[in-house]
Amino acid sequence: KKPQFAFVSFVSSLIAKQSKHDMRRVIHSIKVGIALVLVSLLYLLDPLYKQFGDDNAMWAIMTVVVIFEFSAGATLGKGLNRGIGTVLGGGLGCLTAILGDEVGGTGNATVVGISVFVFGAAATYTRMVPSIKRRYDYGAMIFILTFNLVAVSGLRADKVIELAQQRLSTIGMGFTVCIFTNLLICPMWASDELHHSTASKFQKLASSIQGSMEEYFRVVNEKEKQPGANFADCKSVIHSKSSDESLANFARWEPWHGKFGFSYPWDKYLQIGDVLRDLAATIISLKECLQSPRQPSSNPRQSIKEPCEAVGSLLAWILGELGESIIKMEKCRPKSLMASKLQSMRAELSLLASPSKLGAPENGEGLAMASFVFLLMEIVEKVEVLAKEVEELGELADFQTR
Amino acid sequence: KKPQFAFVSFVSSLIAKQSKHDMRRVIHSIKVGIALVLVSLLYLLDPLYKQFGDDNAMWAIMTVVVIFEFSAGATLGKGLNRGIGTVLGGGLGCLTAILGDEVGGTGNATVVGISVFVFGAAATYTRMVPSIKRRYDYGAMIFILTFNLVAVSGLRADKVIELAQQRLSTIGMGFTVCIFTNLLICPMWASDELHHSTASKFQKLASSIQGSMEEYFRVVNEKEKQPGANFADCKSVIHSKSSDESLANFARWEPWHGKFGFSYPWDKYLQIGDVLRDLAATIISLKECLQSPRQPSSNPRQSIKEPCEAVGSLLAWILGELGESIIKMEKCRPKSLMASKLQSMRAELSLLASPSKLGAPENGEGLAMASFVFLLMEIVEKVEVLAKEVEELGELADFQTR
Numbered sequence: 137k138k139p140q141f142a143f144v145s146f147v148s149s150l151i152a153k154q155s156k157h158d159m160r161r162v163i164h165s166i167k168v169g170i171a172l173v174l175v176s177l178l179y180l181l182d183p184l185y186k187q188f189g190d191d192n193a194m195w196a197i198m199t200v201v202v203i204f205e206f207s208a209g210a211t212l213g214k215g216l217n218r219g220i221g222t223v224l225g226g227g228l229g230c231l232t233a234i235l236g237d238e239v240g241g242t243g244n245a246t247v248v249g250i251s252v253f254v255f256g257a258a259a260t261y262t263r264m265v266p267s268i269k270r271r272y273d274y275g276a277m278i279f280i281l282t283f284n285l286v287a288v289s290g291l292r293a294d295k296v297i298e299l300a301q302q303r304l305s306t307i308g309m310g311f312t313v314c315i316f317t318n319l320l321i322c323p324m325w326a327s328d329e330l331h332h333s334t335a336s337k338f339q340k341l342a343s344s345i346q347g348s349m350e351e352y353f354r355v356v357n358e359k360e361k362q363p364g365a366n367f368a369d370c371k372s373v374i375h376s377k378s379s380d381e382s383l384a385n386f387a388r389w390e391p392w393h394g395k396f397g398f399s400y401p402w403d404k405y406l407q408i409g410d411v412l413r414d415l416a417a418t419i420i421s422l423k424e425c426l427q428s429p430r431q432p433s434s435n436p437r438q439s440i441k442e443p444c445e446a447v448g449s450l451l452a453w454i455l456g457e458l459g460e461s462i463i464k465m466e467k468c469r470p471k472s473l474m475a476s477k478l479q480s481m482r483a484e485l486s487l488l489a490s491p492s493k494l495g496a497p498e499n500g501e502g503l504a505m506a507s508f509v510f511l512l513m514e515i516v517e518k519v520e521v522l523a524k525e526v527e528e529l530g531e532l533a534d535f536q537t538r
Numbered sequence: 539k540k541p542q543f544a545f546v547s548f549v550s551s552l553i554a555k556q557s558k559h560d561m562r563r564v565i566h567s568i569k570v571g572i573a574l575v576l577v578s579l580l581y582l583l584d585p586l587y588k589q590f591g592d593d594n595a596m597w598a599i600m601t602v603v604v605i606f607e608f609s610a611g612a613t614l615g616k617g618l619n620r621g622i623g624t625v626l627g628g629g630l631g632c633l634t635a636i637l638g639d640e641v642g643g644t645g646n647a648t649v650v651g652i653s654v655f656v657f658g659a660a661a662t663y664t665r666m667v668p669s670i671k672r673r674y675d676y677g678a679m680i681f682i683l684t685f686n687l688v689a690v691s692g693l694r695a696d697k698v699i700e701l702a703q704q705r706l707s708t709i710g711m712g713f714t715v716c717i718f719t720n721l722l723i724c725p726m727w728a729s730d731e732l733h734h735s736t737a738s739k740f741q742k743l744a745s746s747i748q749g750s751m752e753e754y755f756r757v758v759n760e761k762e763k764q765p766g767a768n769f770a771d772c773k774s775v776i777h778s779k780s781s782d783e784s785l786a787n788f789a790r791w792e793p794w795h796g797k798f799g800f801s802y803p804w805d806k807y808l809q810i811g812d813v814l815r816d817l818a819a820t821i822i823s824l825k826e827c828l829q830s831p832r833q834p835s836s837n838p839r840q841s842i843k844e845p846c847e848a849v850g851s852l853l854a855w856i857l858g859e860l861g862e863s864i865i866k867m868e869k870c871r872p873k874s875l876m877a878s879k880l881q882s883m884r885a886e887l888s889l890l891a892s893p894s895k896l897g898a899p900e901n902g903e904g905l906a907m908a909s910f911v912f913l914l915m916e917i918v919e920k921v922e923v924l925a926k927e928v929e930e931l932g933e934l935a936d937f938q939t940r
Contacts, residue, residue, distance in 0.1 A: 161666045169659030172682070176654050176690045180647045194687055201683045206666075245582045252578050257571035264563045264608075280574070281603040285596055288578045374819070378780045417776070421823040424916060503915075506908035513905075514826060 163322050168204050171317040175200045175310055195303055199310030204318065207326035208393070209386030211318045214274050215311045216389070221278030222307060228255065229286025230296050236287070248287050256280055270385055326386030327396050331462070333376070333383070334405050337412050338459025340369040342452040344419050345515065349448035352426045352508070353441045367423060373416040380409045395465065401532040408525050415518045422511045425504065440505065443484045447512060450481055451519055458526045467530040467537045468523070478520050485513050565724050570606050573719040577602045577712055597705055601712030606720060609728035610795070611788030613720045616676050617713045618791070623680030624709060630657065631688025632698050638689075650689050657685055672787055728788030729798050733864070735785070736807050739778070739814050740861025742771040744854040746821050747917065751850035754828045754910065755843045769825060775818040782811045797867065803934040810927050817920045824913045827906065842907065845886045849914060852883055853921055860928045869932040869939050870925070880922055887915050 179193045203218060205211045232251045236244040262268050263276045286296065344367075384402045391398050454474065461468035468474070529535075581595045605620060607613045634653045638646040664670050665678045688698065786804045793800050856876065863870035870876070931937075 161663060164666070165659040165663040168662040168682075169655040172658040172686055173651050173655045176686060177647065177651055179690055180650060193690065197686050197690065198683060201679060201686065245579065248582060249575050249579055253571040253575045256574040257567040260570040261563060261567040264566070277603060280570075281600060284574055284578060284599045284603065288581055288595065288599065374776065375779050377777050417819045417822060418826075420819060421913075421916075424820075425912065503908045503912050506905045507912035510827065510905050510909035511823070514823075 160324060164206055164324070167317050167321050170321070171200050171204055171313050172197070174317065175313045178309070178313075193306070196306040196310035196313075199307050200314050203311065203314050206324060207329065207383075207386050208319055208323045209326040209389040211314055213271070213386060213389040215314060217272060217275030218278050218307065219311070221275040222282050222304065225279040225282030225284075226286050226300050226304075229283040230300070232283075232287040233289065233296065252284055252287060255283055259283075270381075271388075325390055325393050326383045327390050327393050327400070327402075330380065330383040330387050330402070330405055331396075333380070334408060334412075335459045335463040337373050337376070337409075337416075338455045338462070340373060341412065341415055341419060342455035342459070344370050344416075344423075345448055345455070346452045348419070348423050348426055349445050353437060353445060367420070370416040370420050370423070374413050374420070376409065377413065380406060401529065404525070404529045404532055408522070408529065411518065411522050411525055415515065415522065418511060418514050418518060422508065422515065425507050425511055437505070440509065444509070444512065447481050447484060447516065450477060451515060454478070454519055454523065458523060461526060461530065461535070465533070465535050467535045468526060474523050475520075478516060478523075481516055482513070485509060485516065562726060566608055566726070569719050569723050572723070573602050573606055573715050574599070576719065577715045580711070580715075595708070598708040598712035598715075601709050602716050605713065605716050608726060609731065609785075609788050610721055610725045611728040611791040613716060615673070615788060615791040617716060619674060619677030620680050620709065621713065623677040624684050624706065627681040627684030627686075628688050628702050628706075631685040632702070634685075634689040635691065635698065654686055654689060658682055661685075672783075673790075727792055727795050728785045729792050729795055729802070729804075732782065732785040732789050732804070732807055733798075735778070735782070736810060736814075737861045737865040739775050739811075739818075740857045740864070742775060743814065743817055743821060744857035744861070746772050746818075746825075747850050747857070748854045750821070750825050750828055751847050753825075755839060755847060769822070772818040772822045772825070776815050776822070778811065779815065782808060803931065806927070806931045806934055810924070810931060813920065813924050813927055817917065817924065820913060820916050820920060824910065824917065827909050827913055839907065842911065846911070846914065849883050849886060849918065852879060853917060856880075856921055856925065860925060863928060863932065863937070867935070867937045869937045870928060876925055877922075880918060880925075883918055884915070887911060887918065 175196050178196070199215075199218065203211055203214045205214060232248060235251075236247040239247050259276050259280045263273055268276065286300075289296070384406055387396075387400075387402050390396070391400075454477070457468055457474075460466075577598050580598070601617075601620065605613055605616045607616060634650060637653075638649040641649050661678050661682045665675055670678065688702075691698070786808055789798075789802075789804050792798075856879070859870055859876075862868075
């Protein structure tokens, strides 16, 4: 009865997860709707803003539509990018327009044309430099856009400044509406999400390891091929690199958020993510190894059952502790305890490597079992690396001691 | 002398690759510059367009800045998204404005406010549905933007239509300038890039396999720890999922491009990419296995040297053939030949599994060697899967028979 129950709870947790995910989407949609209504009503109702004209109303609406992102960090980042890009591009465009005006005649078009080409090409090139692309891509685009608009408009300097004031104030208004709706109504912090997703990866890998142990040592007649849902877990960890990186990027724009202070070590999260991905790859190898047709039937396996299962549950326990230490922001158990457990694990596995245990089964089977034990040893080593990384994180981020 | 030479050629190929990569960036920047100058000059020089006013000039420039992407497919996709989003949003916004006008008074603001909320929230929700996000994210954003601008502007229907004509014509002009510069000056096709990057992954994995064989069986005194440059190759393959997916997305917008006809099976490329990533993960396990401190010193290894090396170079040869078959778009060697080779490989590896070969070394060492052989067998199996996938691709895409 137990597996059925486990399956039901698995499905219900999946639905809960799905609906939680969906709930956040619905909330985000409603927030966008509110922000749009706010910025629209400002123009629909207040005669003051009617003076600015449709042209400027447009910029406030455009700012809201373009800047409003799912997480607070992404919204802040885009908003600041937009502000800086507008100011820089407007200033340079203004200078170009003045220069063109001084030259006058067809020279004007030449000056403007050349500067449009040079600044456009240069800014586009910078956009493709990885480190700039990561954080300032949008700002560079807005720079190109504003520069071009201002340079081509060919307005006099005094009128440009007036227009710039109006436009910046409308953009500022749009930005304010965005930030308020985004941060005051159920804010979604990228930093929180990175924090939780990193911790949940530990849980995923822990349950994967335990799942493979169970699958490997299950008695044959019970074995009704539950094809690995945990496999998907490991794969999702492996392919999390790009989403982790963008979350870390957004998180850097959220410096004043709750429990994460200024200069919180997000880079360490990326490093931990890399180690977790390595570990997930090894766990997948382990799973493939145990699904191999060359694996012996269940009897020879029982000879290595106890120590392997002990190691598996110890690994799962350690991973769970590490994940919990991150989620609670508490330093994990003193290194010595962890280290001694890991060492005793290694010793147990080394015992398994003796020919007396593995020599018995036939050719291919021994190979498969040896591989299983070897991969387990690799996993132990990676968990050791992981424990070290989490300890470093605890020091960098000033986790509490418990 | 040979390894030195190989290293030199490796570095020079790296520089060539880097500069080729950089060259493409420079070309792209220049193309953007040209497009910007073209669209600006149109307004600077031609009095006809001066009539439209700055307001409309803006839309052409904005279109160029926002739409111009690196690859042809991305540019086409964004341009079409922008066009469709503008038309749909403008039409619906116009209807809303008319409805609001009929209601009149404060009812106007209510009608506009409610519809802005409903359409804004609904479109934002659709933007987060994965399948729509992948291809129509930008279009949905433009829809929200245009809808809001038109609905809020509160213009009369006849004036809206006039404005819409002007604005669509300027957007169309910007789009035309984009497409011409993007497709006529050194076009960069996402389809080409996906095609070549997929084929090059085969080469990378082939050289990784051969590299690990060499490293494993190198005689000890030669072993001066060249830390694996190939490791990075495998990792780059593993982390290529998101870039592959976006390339495939863009490639679907390039239906009439050269050798790839309509409905070219880009999905198959993604499937092949998945198998390649699996294979890369196993190769990384193999490399980790051979770098393990538990590996025996070089003498016991020599006992399995010949068959393993034979298998390694055969695998590399097969991977090379498969990659070449993709790059040349020719069907690969008759399945029978490939299959028989793979079978003979398996037989060879099974021989290795006999205790007479592996039983000799001490505990941990035997385990490590067994693991090495086992992983090699796994790799053979994955290459078989890969060969099948490439054969299917050849049939789906009508590769030529050679």
